[in-house]
Amino acid sequence: MSEVTENESGRAALDYMRDLGTRARAASKPMAAARRAPKDKALAVLSRLLLERSEEIQAVNREDLEAAKLKGYPDAFIDRLTVTEDTVKKMAEGCAQVAKLPDPIGAIQSLEPQPSGILVGRMRVPLGVIAIIYESRPNVTVDAAALTLKSGNAAILRGGSEAIRTNRILAKIVSEALEEAGLPADAVQFVATPDRDMVDQLVTHPEWVDIVIPRGGKGLVSRLMEKSRIPMIKHLNGICHTYIDSYADIDMAVEVTDNAKTQRFSPCNTTETLLVHERVAADFLPRIARIFHDKKVEMRADDPSLDIIQNSGFAAISASPEDWDTEYNGPVISIKVMESLDEAIDFINEHGSHHTDAIVTDSYTRGERFLREVDSASVLINASTRFADGFEYGLGAEIGISTDKLHARGPVGLEGLTSQKFVVLGHGEGRR
Template identity: 45%
Template sequence: MSTITPDVVEQVHAVARRARVAARELALLTRAQKDAALHALADAIDDATAAVVAANGEDIDRGQGNGLPANLVDRLRLDEDRVHSAADALRQVAALPDPVGEVVRGSTLANGLQLRQVRVPMGVVGMIYEARPNVTVDAAGLGLKSGNAVILRGGSAAASTNAALVEVMRGGLAAQGLNPDAVNLLGEGGHDAARALMTARGLVDLVIPRGGAGLIHTVVTESTVPVIETGTGNCHVYVDASAETGMAVEIVTNSKTHRTSVCNAAESLLVHRGAAERVLPAVMEQFAAAGVTVHGDAEMQRYAEAAGAVHVPVTDEDDDTEFLSLDISARVVEDLDAAIAHVQEHTSGHTEAIVTADRSAARRFTTEVDAAAVLVNASTRFTDGAEFGFGAEIGISTQKLHARGPMALPELTTTKWVVEGDGQIR
């Protein structure tokens, strides 16, 4: 890791110190105060839609001029509907229960001491992410509701959009009489600012990376602040021998083509040999219509060829690739055992799905496959905080400690023990 410029370190640490002050103030707010602030921020974003879309247009033009890939342009783009959706996500968060103060467990000991384990805010949460300006709003809203101050380090591709959104939200906080340093943006300093953020141990309590494999690997390996890993999504759909044909075709097609640039899109297709003849012709027709390139074994390529779908031979590298595009690796497997073995070898631990009418097969798949989310007869696109009813999400954790799967309000808290006595000594 290269040396961080001292003035950038001081700039980031100054932001973190202000955020810690704001975090202490947020921890004292009632749910009513936090919910009122969230509604005010949502209204402010709605009112600023034209300015946000204009700022986003600057980012889009700059990104396309610099050759930004189409999938990242899609992640970056904010039109009026997406801005309003981001504002609505804040209102949805306001409607959710406040996790702060929840008693996780408690008891009274034989000596009369009363124990309570209660949820409390993390404190200061750093977000390092790429071209997804909706994360700016989601992180701010979830941070506010859970009593945490946030420091945002978005990618340079979304610099204008993030600056516009944070300016609106800081203004909304100030208008509510709250400390605007509850939401902070590191808009300068480049990679040094990100490194300073993830090594600000003692000032920052938690760092969450969201983006590609390279970004996540860098944060996980270089951070001295605790990290929650939001991993890449090499998501599989396995079509079992007993799968109903129409259901299988719809789930496979939706998982792959509904939106390709997101981490819960399917990147790998496995089909039981016993289902291939009746399922794959229709699947390949859908792939051909959608423009999907099939990275297939010999059998998959034969079905793709017959349907007029673009196809290339599958490689070992394809099996481990998060394409984030209209590409999919595809193989015919002999049985459920082979499918589970393939998934376990190549999964990124995000989302895996089985399509089956056999309850025993479903039970084996959900038990043996190790991932944050395992779905039966449903599209991989459902692994999402909003779809799970959590409101906005801060990310989808693929690690096993503290949080796993879609992360929302409870995952942004820790706990403390409150012990009350009446003079007991040990």
């Protein structure tokens, strides 16, 4: 591309962004003031319209699918892009569920009288305009719209270009639902151009966007971190550990580890590294090795654990230093023997991604130290790392999992899309 056309494309993207941004910013005000009823009505209407127009959505989706197949995308990609009758039903159900969640907006946390006489509390308020950047799955368009709507925000959605036809019709239905409920149709804006410059525009205009949520691979997130001038709720790696302590119940350790690794291989909260205290290694490792062997999970082990696994008759290979820093997202696990709880805590804090880490132990003292000293978004005692999830945590919904420390940490539900301001109720007080 010549420099001139690059500039032209950038200018076109800026003009497009200005239009979207101005509309979203304007719509964010009535959205922030909206009471619960119209928001829930919009979600109910959206749920109904999706079901009514399921055929039409699937027909449009088939165009995206054909184009993607012509471009030679792999099956797994086509799979994520596909919208079936069942996909539409699930989207509709999701909207109905979000409608049932309590409205976070306007909630006031403990108004406390102060010595001056004023009452001081905190009111939950929306963030304003949220830009969500995601990849191929079209259901994110509806999920993200539902959560931003319920939390009183306006949204600018940018989906993967291969799903653009499907996303366009879904976004149109969202706007219709908003309108039918008496809310501004502009409250959910969809970036209907595949122009790649738009992603840069979305992350560099604080006048139009208050927060950016990238829902995509590490590549996307790292690139946005370099460019963004706007705070992000972001998710980087998921290198999660399960540590089997010297005081672990071995039956429980086997069950929890099995679940943490094999319940599903691809999620970010799946355990990638298994740490075992040396005192229980000889008891525990042969039992879990049999399960991994049966479930075809490749074991990459340090020397002490390799010995035990191989001596018990199962295949394993020697772990390389990179294994301790690798997110496999697949049927591979790295295994290491620890001399102490301290070594395990330090190892997790150094090699983990501060996402989700679990200990199996029956020691009160050691469990409490693990909870407190492992610097991760989720820390668990005697439970599978796979639980790190907005639904399992009772948040009722999830827009993603944050590996940041500020604002939202761990699974992010409606509350993560809000902020709190101070409210003061006085009786004419002045400051002395």
